[in-house]
Each structure stands twice: as C-alpha cells, then as structure tokens.
Amino acid sequence: MGKTKGNLAIGQSGGPTAVINSSLCGVIHEALAHDEIGEIYGMFRGIRGLMDDQFLDLRRQSAEVIDGLRRTPSAALGTVRYKVNPEDYERILEVLKARNIRYLFYIGGNDSADTSLKLHRLAAAAGYELHVIAVPKTVDNDLYGTDHCPGYGSAARFVATAVRDTGRDTEAMGPVRPVKVVEIMGRNAGWLTAAAALAREEKGDAPHLVYVPERPVSVEQLLEDVQCCYDEREHVVIAMSEGAQEAPGKTFGEEYAPTEVDAFGHRMKGGVSDFVASIVKGRLGLSARIDKSNYLQRSFMVCASPIDLEEAYRVGRQAVKEAVAGHLEGLVTLVRDPGPEYHCSVGLASLKDVANKEKKLPADFMNEAGNWPTEAFLSYARPLLGDPWPPIPYVRLAKYFV
Amino acid sequence: MGKTKGNLAIGQSGGPTAVINSSLCGVIHEALAHDEIGEIYGMFRGIRGLMDDQFLDLRRQSAEVIDGLRRTPSAALGTVRYKVNPEDYERILEVLKARNIRYLFYIGGNDSADTSLKLHRLAAAAGYELHVIAVPKTVDNDLYGTDHCPGYGSAARFVATAVRDTGRDTEAMGPVRPVKVVEIMGRNAGWLTAAAALAREEKGDAPHLVYVPERPVSVEQLLEDVQCCYDEREHVVIAMSEGAQEAPGKTFGEEYAPTEVDAFGHRMKGGVSDFVASIVKGRLGLSARIDKSNYLQRSFMVCASPIDLEEAYRVGRQAVKEAVAGHLEGLVTLVRDPGPEYHCSVGLASLKDVANKEKKLPADFMNEAGNWPTEAFLSYARPLLGDPWPPIPYVRLAKYFV
Numbered sequence: 001m002g003k004t005k006g007n008l009a010i011g012q013s014g015g016p017t018a019v020i021n022s023s024l025c026g027v028i029h030e031a032l033a034h035d036e037i038g039e040i041y042g043m044f045r046g047i048r049g050l051m052d053d054q055f056l057d058l059r060r061q062s063a064e065v066i067d068g069l070r071r072t073p074s075a076a077l078g079t080v081r082y083k084v085n086p087e088d089y090e091r092i093l094e095v096l097k098a099r100n101i102r103y104l105f106y107i108g109g110n111d112s113a114d115t116s117l118k119l120h121r122l123a124a125a126a127g128y129e130l131h132v133i134a135v136p137k138t139v140d141n142d143l144y145g146t147d148h149c150p151g152y153g154s155a156a157r158f159v160a161t162a163v164r165d166t167g168r169d170t171e172a173m174g175p176v177r178p179v180k181v182v183e184i185m186g187r188n189a190g191w192l193t194a195a196a197a198l199a200r201e202e203k204g205d206a207p208h209l210v211y212v213p214e215r216p217v218s219v220e221q222l223l224e225d226v227q228c229c230y231d232e233r234e235h236v237v238i239a240m241s242e243g244a245q246e247a248p249g250k251t252f253g254e255e256y257a258p259t260e261v262d263a264f265g266h267r268m269k270g271g272v273s274d275f276v277a278s279i280v281k282g283r284l285g286l287s288a289r290i291d292k293s294n295y296l297q298r299s300f301m302v303c304a305s306p307i308d309l310e311e312a313y314r315v316g317r318q319a320v321k322e323a324v325a326g327h328l329e330g331l332v333t334l335v336r337d338p339g340p341e342y343h344c345s346v347g348l349a350s351l352k353d354v355a356n357k358e359k360k361l362p363a364d365f366m367n368e369a370g371n372w373p374t375e376a377f378l379s380y381a382r383p384l385l386g387d388p389w390p391p392i393p394y395v396r397l398a399k400y401f402v
Numbered sequence: 403m404g405k406t407k408g409n410l411a412i413g414q415s416g417g418p419t420a421v422i423n424s425s426l427c428g429v430i431h432e433a434l435a436h437d438e439i440g441e442i443y444g445m446f447r448g449i450r451g452l453m454d455d456q457f458l459d460l461r462r463q464s465a466e467v468i469d470g471l472r473r474t475p476s477a478a479l480g481t482v483r484y485k486v487n488p489e490d491y492e493r494i495l496e497v498l499k500a501r502n503i504r505y506l507f508y509i510g511g512n513d514s515a516d517t518s519l520k521l522h523r524l525a526a527a528a529g530y531e532l533h534v535i536a537v538p539k540t541v542d543n544d545l546y547g548t549d550h551c552p553g554y555g556s557a558a559r560f561v562a563t564a565v566r567d568t569g570r571d572t573e574a575m576g577p578v579r580p581v582k583v584v585e586i587m588g589r590n591a592g593w594l595t596a597a598a599a600l601a602r603e604e605k606g607d608a609p610h611l612v613y614v615p616e617r618p619v620s621v622e623q624l625l626e627d628v629q630c631c632y633d634e635r636e637h638v639v640i641a642m643s644e645g646a647q648e649a650p651g652k653t654f655g656e657e658y659a660p661t662e663v664d665a666f667g668h669r670m671k672g673g674v675s676d677f678v679a680s681i682v683k684g685r686l687g688l689s690a691r692i693d694k695s696n697y698l699q700r701s702f703m704v705c706a707s708p709i710d711l712e713e714a715y716r717v718g719r720q721a722v723k724e725a726v727a728g729h730l731e732g733l734v735t736l737v738r739d740p741g742p743e744y745h746c747s748v749g750l751a752s753l754k755d756v757a758n759k760e761k762k763l764p765a766d767f768m769n770e771a772g773n774w775p776t777e778a779f780l781s782y783a784r785p786l787l788g789d790p791w792p793p794i795p796y797v798r799l800a801k802y803f804v
Contacts, residue, residue, distance in 0.1 A: 016574045055804040068797030074570035165701040168476035172418045293695040299567040395470030402457040
C-alpha cells in the first residue's frame with residue numbers, strides 16, 4: 001500500500017431503499033481496486049457514527065457478504081436522520097483527522113446532499129484535503145441534477161405491482177366495496193404516486209385516478225372525479241400521494257395527520273387516505289377501503305427493479321472513481337442518453353447546485369385535470385421499472401353473458 | 403352430448419385471493435372432461451348473479467384465457483358478500499330449474515359454505531336433484547374440516563416476505579424509528595399473523611412479537627414485551643393481528659375501529675395498529691410506525707405460493723369429480739399425509755360439519771406468553787409457503803468495529 005493517500009468512510013442516510021446496499025457494494029468494490037485508498041470504514045448509522053467514532057471495518061467482511069449486499073434491502077450500515085450543526089464541526093474534523101479519512105461517501109437524498117456539502121465546506125475551510133462525494137438515493141425521486149434517483153425504480157415497481165393487484169381485487173368486489181384508496185410515499189413530490197399509472201395495461205384498468213402534491217385539487221373536484229369513475233365501471237382505484245393537496249400548501253386531511261416532525265423539520269405525512277376514504281363514504285355514500293403499505297414501498301425486495309439495482313451499484317463505483325480522480329465534492333448523477341433504447345450514463349454535479357432543493361414533477365407530466373400522468377411521464381418512468389413489466393400477464397374473462 | 407345430465411354453475415364469493423381463479427380454472431378444466439356436464443355458467447358476482455340470472459358463458463372463453471386464470475389474482479367472475487335469506491329461496495330454485503343447473507360449485511370461505519349448505523337443503527326440500535360442492539378459499543385459514551385453505555399459503559408468503567423486508571428497514575433505522583407495527587388480516591383467527599414468524603431466519607430477526615386474537619394480552623403486558631425487545635436490540639417489529647385482543651372479546655383499540663358491519667354481521671376490523679403505535683409512543687416514548695398493506699395480503703401475485711396455486715387448482719378439479727361421482731353436497735378438503743415430506747391428498751367433508759364454524763389457532767400453536775408461535779405451528783405453516791423460502795438470501799455485515 002505504498003501509494004495510500006488516506007482512508008475511506010462510507011455512510012448511508014435517510015430512509016432505506018431496496019437498492020441502497022447495492023450502492024454500498026459498488027463503493028466497496030471500487031475502493032478495493034484503488035491503492036490510494038487505505039482502510040474502508042463503514043459509518044455505523046450515518047454521520048452520527050462518524051461523530052461517535054463508530055465504524056465497521058469493511059475490509060474484514062467476507063467477499064460473500066459484500067456481494068450479498070446487492071440483493072439485500074435496507075441500509076446494512078444502519079441509517080440516521082440527523083441535521084449537522086455548526087457545533088458538530090469541530091468533532092467531525094477531529095475524527096476525520098484522527099482516522100486520516102480523505103475519501104468520504106454519503107449515500108442519501110436531499111438532506112444527505114446537504115450534509116455532504118457541509119462536510120466539504122468544513123474541510124475546505126480547515127484546509128483539510130477531503131473528497132466528499134454524495135451517492136444519490138431516494139424513493140421520492142426528488143433530487144436535483146440527476147435524471148432519476150436509485151431507489152425510485154424499485155419503489156415504482158412495487159407501487160405499480162401493488163396497484164395492479166389491489167385493482168383486480170377492487171374490480172372483483174365491484175359495488176360491494178367500490179372504492180380503494182392507495183396511499184403512496186413521496187413527501188412533497190408526486191413521482192412515486194404517478195408511477196402507479198404504469199399498472200394500467202388497458203382502458204379501464206386500475207388506477208383510475210392519480211393525485212400528486214404538485215397539482216392540488218379541491219375536495220369537490222375529487223368527489224366529482226370519483227363519482228364519474230364509479231358511474232362508468234362501478235369501482236374506483238385512487239393512487240393518492242401522501243402529500244396530495246386540496247389547495248396549495250394544504251395537504252388533504254391535515255387534521256388527521258400525525259404532528260411529528262423529523263430532524264430536518266419535515267412534518268411526517270399520513271392521513272390523506274383516511275381523509276379521502278371518509279369523505280367518499282360520507283359524501284358519496286360509497287364504501288371505501290385503504291391500502292397503506294408504507295415501508296414496504298421502499299424495502300420490498302422481490303419487486304426490486306433489475307435496472308435500478310444495477311444503476312445503484314454503478315453510481316457507487318462511480319463515486320469512488322470521481323474521488324480518486326481528484327474531485328473534492330459532488331453528487332453522482334444519472335444522465336439519460338438520447339435515443340429510443342433506455343440507457344443512462346453517469347455524471348457528476350456540484351453539491352452546491354443540488355443540495356437543499358426538491359425536484360418536483362414538471363407541469364407537463366400531469367394532465368390538465370390534475371388526475372392522471374401524461375404520456376411524457378409514462379415514457380420517462382416505464383424503463384426504470386425494468387423488464388419484464390408487467391411481471392406476470394393476467395387475463396380477464398370475456399363478458400359473454402348467457 | 404348425449405349423456406348430458408344438466409348444466410353447471412360456478413361462483414366465487416367473499417374476499418378474493420391470489421389463487422381463487424386457479425380453483426375456477428380447475429373446475430372448468432375438469433368440467434370440460436365430463437360429458438354429463440352441459441353448459442358451464444359463471445355466476446357474475448356470486449349468488450347474486452345466480453339470483454339475477456346473470457351468467458357468463460364459460461364454454462365460449464378461449465383456452466388461453468382459461469389457462470391464464472391460474473396466474474391471475476382476484477375473482478375473475480366478480481364476487482359478493484350476500485347472506486341468502488329464506489325469501490330468496492323461491493327465486494334461486496326458479497333460476498336453477500330454468501337453466502337446468504344440476505352441478506353447483508361455490509368457491510369461498512365460511513360464509514360461502516353456509517350459502518352452499520342452504521342451497522343444498524333448498525334443493526333437497528324441493529326434490530330437485532342438485533350437486534352442491536363448496537371449494538375452500540380464505541386467506542384467514544379458518545375453515546373447518548380441511549388441513550388448510552387455498553389462499554392461505556400465498557397470503558402467508560406475502561406476510562412473511564413483507565415482515566422480513568420491513569424488518570430490515572426497521573433494523574436500519576434503529577433508535578430513530580424503533581418500533582414497527584405490521585397489521586395483518588385474519589378476522590378472529592391468528593393463522594395469517596402467526597405466519598409472520600416464518601420471516602425469522604436467525605435469532606434477533608424480525609418479527610420480535612406476534613399477537614393473535616386467540617391469546618389476549620393486556621396493554622401492560624404488551625408494553626412490557628415491547629420495552630424488553632427494545633432494550634435488547636433497539637428496534638422492535640410487531641406482527642399484530644387485526645383482531646388481536648387485550649381481553650377476551652375486546653379487540654385492541656376498538657374505539658379506533660370503523661363501525662361498519664358486513665352482510666353477515668361481521669364488524670370490520672382495523673385500528674389495532676394505530677392504537678398500538680399510539681400507546682407505544684405515549685407510554686414508552688418510542689417512535690412507532692405502521693405498515694397496513696391490507697388488500698395486498700390477499701392479492702399480491704408475485705408472492706403467490708407455488709404449492710398454494712397448485713392445490714387451489716386441484717381442489718377445483720376435485721369438486722367436479724365429487725359431484726359427477728354422485729355426491730349431493732360437500733366441501734372439498736385438503737388432508738395432510740403423514741411423513742416428513744409435505745403432501746396433501748384431497749377429501750370431502752359434509753357441509754353440515756363445516757359451515758358456520760371458525761377454526762381458531764390451537765392452543766399449542768402459541769407459546770405460553772402469547773407472543774410467539776410454537777415450533778408446532780411453524781412446522782405446520784412452513785411448507786405452505788412453497789419453495790424457495792426465503793425467496794432471496796440476505797446478508798448482514800459482521801459487527802467488526804474499528
């Protein structure tokens with residue numbers, strides 16, 4: 001190890017996904033190929049692990065375990081929600097120096113990019129050479145600077161699978177239990193909810209209505225939409241973003257939602273589906289049911305998208321390459337190549353340009369009524385689910401009545 | 403068709419499952435092999451379809467569609483929740499006669515067995531020759547007379563998969579979000595909830611606590627269990643039956659539950675997980691989260707158990723064989739063969755012995771504390787999930803701290 005320039009620390013942050021360990025595996029695999037890198041430290045539970053000097057020795061792990069990360073959901077290093085404060089800077093710098101950490105990788109979403117940027121600035125101000133590269137991860141898909149985020153494709157695949165199946169269930173129940181409200185993650189962005197639309201193979205398939213935070217619809221409009229769908233086919237499946245709004249800034253059923261706030265000041269979502277089910281029942285007299293699969297959306301491994309798993313691994317490897325090539329800071333990005341066949345290249349954005357921003361669904365990704373994604377969105381999202389989609393072909397009996 | 407004795411009607415009833423169409427396919431395939439059977443009518447939405455003389459002509463369906471039923475979840479004929487009343491008898495008999503229906507198959511659970519028994523008695527009283535065979539179906543697994551019910555294995559596989567994955571998610575969050583409550587279907591029986599325990603591969607894996615309706619535990623005991631698990635590993639995953647009780651006859655958090663009642667007078671379940679999450683937070687100060695995947699439990703096709711799919715098909719075929727052999731009434735049953743290798747034979751129980759009963763978890767299927775299933779249960783349930791279980795091998799990083 002004559003050429004060793006320093007040690008590496010890698011952490012995972014925020015909500016886990018089905019593929020975040022695939023990125024971890026990519027970082028480790030690439031790190032093992034570079035003599036510049038000495039020890040490979042895994043921060044136990046993100047930045048808090050660094051501050052507490054709690055690291056796992058990743059060089060001691062067996063090759064089988066490292067490889068197995070590519071098919072293991074959730075965050076193997078443990079994760080954290082912690083907002084780094086100026087009071088923490090001294091301690092962070094102390095550990096970085098004591099451990100001679102020169103390469104730092106942080107896998108996460110918006111808040112993690114913010115943390116990475118702070119670490120970069122902190123090191124730069126102290127004149128301590130540190131390469132900080134953020135690795136994108138979030139099922140919400142709301143990171144700036146990248147075509148999409150690893151984690152999104154797998155969550156989208158789960159959501160589309162779930163809506164397709166619960167849609168068949170609702171269809172069979174017909175007028176007995178005609179309305180199903182499926183509550184979908186995504187915070188203030190509708191990317192994941194919009195992906196539910198990929199469940200539809202033919203006209204009339206679930207979902208029938210899709211509501212996202214970017215396009216507020218009034219309670220009256222929503223009820224009108226539901227009634228209209230019901231009149232058409234006697235059942236209605238609604239894909240409802242946990243952050244769907246009845247007016248700009250006002251989430252549906254805010255009064256039902258928990259009041260908990262996380263370390264970054266984000267109010268916890270939830271309650272939207274309960275509210276919608278209750279007004280559908282109360283105002284339209286239609287029996288409504290709810291699916292709230294919550295954490296399964298980000299962890300359900302049998303629905304992981306093969307493309308997502310591969311890209312997650314690739315951005316992990318790329319992060320190490322960028323650091324070793326000399327970049328002091330950045331977020332690895334996915335850049336969609338032009339052309340009919342889906343393919344992404346990898347790139348690097350400056351953390352300054354991406355941290356503390358939320359990428360919302362563009363206006364042209366939703367229809368005018370605000371209740372269905374456009375073909376532009378569907379073309380964007382479809383390849384991210386991976387092949388084959390749908391996973392299993394279904395049939396319907398022809399309506400040959402006697 | 404010189405030997406034709408009459409026509410066949412087949413219906414689906416109650417909550418759909420991932421494999422109920424597999425049974426439908428079995429009935430149709432077997433029916434096509436018997437010259438005694440003339441027309442093959444599908445009741446549109448169960449017994450209501452019969453009463454309304456709404457039948458699909460199943461002989462006109464393509465072979466591809468019929469075969470495709472084996473991989474299509476939910477009830478392709480449409481389903482119903484309707485309790486047959488004496489006032490309906492005349493109309494039912496009228497349609498049976500008008501359509502010359504002599505073979506009647508009803509795929510469903512307890513309530514459907516009750517309907518089948520009524521149809522049998524009605525026909526017998528009227529001196530109308532009718533062969534009524536019920537085909538077992540319920541994710542609740544609470545039917546008498548059969549080792550288990552088609553639908554259960556697939557739902558159990560989904561539940562175990564979900565708990566395994568959300569368990570990894572909870573583990574990664576650690577003390578940040580330490581408690582996860584997974585609410586599981588099953589009405590008044592704990593079969594499906596207990597199957598969550600199959601998610602555990604090694605000591606410490608989720609789930610950590612399993613509560614079923616058959617074994618009430620007090621709020622104090624539950625909180626003590628949760629605290630104890632938390633102290634051990636800083637996170638706790640609870641598999642909670644929707645009908646779990648804090649005292650005999652008193653469901654946890656009844657005050658949170660909807661008051662809706664179905665056609666059979668069963669009160670809708672729900673609210674248990676919200677209640678448990680709120681007391682865990684309020685009393686123990688531990689942040690708790692909920693997964694309530696509801697209808698995905700009975701419809702999620704990528705988690706269908708291969709064995710369950712095959713058995714569901716088999717009981718469908720068997721029902722026709724029993725009817726053609728001359729039986730006037732019965733429920734097709736699965737009978738587990740003795741021996742180390744799992745295999746079930748098919749049998750026939752009298753509807754009189756199985757209708758209007760609920761098969762609960764036997765006492766020796768739960769441990770003394772009432773918070774974990776015994777090895778007797780695990781041995782019973784494991785083969786029903788089908789191979790390979792678990793579907794994907796996961797890894798964990800060795801805790802080599804630097």
